[in-house]
Amino acid sequence: MSVATATEATIGHGPVRAGKRETAYPGWFLLPAAVIYAVLFLLPTISSLYFSLTRWTLFDATFIGFENFAQFFREPFLVKGLVNTVIYAVVTSSMKVVLGMALALLLTSRIVARGYLRSVVFFPVLVSTIGVGITFTVLMHPTNGMINEGLALLGVKGPGWLTNPNLALFSVALVDVWKGVGLATVIYIAGLVAIPKDYYEAARIDGATPWQNFWFVTLPLSRPATATVITLSFIGGLRTFDLIWAMTKGGPGFASDTIASVIYKQYQAGFFGLSTAGNVVLFILIAILVVPLTMLLNRKRGHE
Amino acid sequence: MNTWKTLVGLTAGLMAMTGMVGIAMAQTSLTLFSPNDQAAVAYTEEMVAAFEAANPDISVEIEVGPGGTERDNMVKSRLATGTMNDVFVYNTGSLFQAINPIQTTTDLSAEPYMATILDSFKQTVTATDGTLHGVPYGQAMGGGILYNKKIYEELGLSVPTTWDEFMANNAKIKEAGKAPVIQTFGDTWTSQLFVLADYFNVQAAEPDFATKYTANEAKYAGNPAAMGGFQKQADVFNAGDLNEDFGAAVLDDGLRMLAQGEGAHYPMLTFAVGTIAQNYPDLVSDVGYFALPGNDAAKNGTTVWMPTALYISASSPNQEAAKKLVAFVASKQGGCDPWVKINAITGPFLIQGCELPADVPPAVADLQTYFTADGRTAPALEFLSPVKGPNLENITVEVGSGIRTPEDAAALYDEDVKKQAQQLGLPGW
Secondary structure, three states: HHHHHHHHHHEEEEEEOOOOOOOOOOHHHHHHHHHHHHHHHHHHHHHHHHHEEEEEOOEEEEOOOOOOHHHHHHHHHHHHHHHHHHHHHHHHHHHHHHHHHHHHHHOOOOOOHHHHHHHHHHHHHHHHHHHHHHHHHHHOOOOOOHHHHHHOOOOOOOOOOOOOOOOOOHHHHHHHHHHHHHHHHHHHHHHHHHOOOOHHHHHHHHOOHHHHHHHHOOOOOOOOHHHHHHHHHHHHHHHHHHHHHHOOOOOOOOOOOOOHHHHHHHOOOHHHHHHHHHHHHHHHHHHHHHHHHHHHHHHHHHHH | OOHHHHHHHHHHHHHHHHHHHHHHHOOEEEOOOOOHHHHHHHHHHHHHHHHHHHHOOEEEEEEEEEOHHHHHHHHHHHHHHOOOOOOEEEEEOHHOOOOOHHEEEEEOOOHHHHHEOOOOOOOHHHHOOOOOOOOOOOOOOEEEEEEEEHHHHOOOOOOOEEEEHHHHHHHHHOOOEEEEEEEOOHHHHHHHHHHHHHHHHHHHOOOOHHHHHOOOOOOOOOOOOOOOHHHHHHHHHHOOOOOOOOOOOHHHHHHHHHHOOEEEEEEEEEEEHHHHHHOOOOOOHHHHEEEEOOOOOOHHEEEEEEOEEEEEOOOOOOOOHHHHHHHHHHOOHHOOOOHHHHHOOOOOOOOOOOOOOOOOHHHHHHHHHHOOOOOEEEOHHHOOOOOOOOHHHHHHHHHOOOOOHHHHHHHHHHHHHHHHHHHHHOOOO
């Protein structure tokens, strides 16, 4: 907005009254997009706000005020889903940052078959999430799964990756990292390649160790890449559903429920008002966590 | 001349069109939303073939839908949006009440065949206004313990009538190196059987539990009789009696372990005997059935489930043809003979004039003995009360995996059913 005003001021159009601003297109030209926007986006958003305040059977809706929201926060497994969502988002995004950076360092160094290795790391990103989920569910089977059979060969008794309530959420998060780390790596590779070689030369002249090289040159200068990876994977982690549903359906019990899977279960049970209220909560939660994060990252970008 | 030609052409065209309309009227096509378990699919195919042979003007296309909560989801969405198949198979009892049957399904109260359907079934497809909406799509089932008779013979065990005897048997089976109790939490719904099948024992202790429960006057928490099922599930977990992969195994795994003698007991509905008969025809004679034992040997009996029902979607344009199909399923030729033919007998039929064949699997014969005596069967709670919480299966997975105590689970479940009761608009909640 500020950019637009500044441009107008320099060009010298003078003050423009709101609502009277001329556009390049006549009204009828914008109408189709406006209709699509209203019908497919505006209307559902407003009606979902209304239905979240009702007990809704899809046939008729009884207005019950904020009862759905009260219910939503009263129940232990809904709150647990909320906590799990945040844990999941933090775990996956931090692991993607660390692993993505490590892999990017490896794949920007002089190694054989670099191009091939770079594409291999990206392949899981392209595979269907449900497919990945089902495959890993089979691999992680407590007795017949390949992972535990492999561990058994080494004499280790593998845990119930998806059936142990303390492990299930982290097992799914690991698979999420495996699937998503390729994207983080690619972003980091772009960031690392963009760092001018002069810095490393100067560091070498100053007698920097490799560790100092990384800590004082590479890491600060790849901050824009870090910001992008964190934002993308954090939002992705908050609204995660498909992988959780394919692997554990929130189980065992409620151990790996996230807010999205809880909402889906309410919908399945026919509590349409309650699940709509859950979606409103999810919307607000993402906004609360992501808006400050984006503002922080934008501010940092402005400094550079 | 030109006018004449046009007229001839028009007439010919009109005649052709009427001809086409005639054919279209004669051939009605129905779609049927069928369950996905193997025995039901086999029955559906057999039944539809017989129906089409008897009604050459109607063709039926079978769509196999998912089971469990996925099915609830699909059925509700399709009914609400008017996109349901012409006829569909869905649960009776509490789940039937939740689909708003008066508006979404066709009223079948006036159909003559209703007189031949047993009352015990009819009450489970009766809407709140007293109208009838479905016909049985299968046989009555018992919910209790399927057990491996070979293991019982080898170890010299006898069928338990009290919970203590059951646990004593489990200890001996465990010593012999087999899994005493099979659990399959990969299919979460299978975890509910300890609680649901215990209802015979609940009502033996508190005959008016269902009425009070619906009126929000009776609870699970703090009620030792009602909590019995949760407690039993915790007992077998604490004793270490479960198969190693109980958390990941699915129904088919459980039935395989039971039939092949890797495990001794599987809390299950007897419809699964039909699946065993399909998958392991040689081993079905090794599988027997007994009621989930209570604390008092004098009050031993089994909890009974009604089968799913076939309904007509109120939005179907083919009501007449759909009614013919439903009438066929309500008859002996359509509702009983195909089950006998595919050898999937799981319990007594609910249509008058249908007899069980002489050579039923032992588990079904065991179930039959409960029906022959008075007061040894009771319907499951979901057929007596519309109140059933959607999260029971997740809660029982927790109890069965040692994550949650029975007391805690009962309290949580009481909270869970509240939502359902409020959604249904029941008085007193």
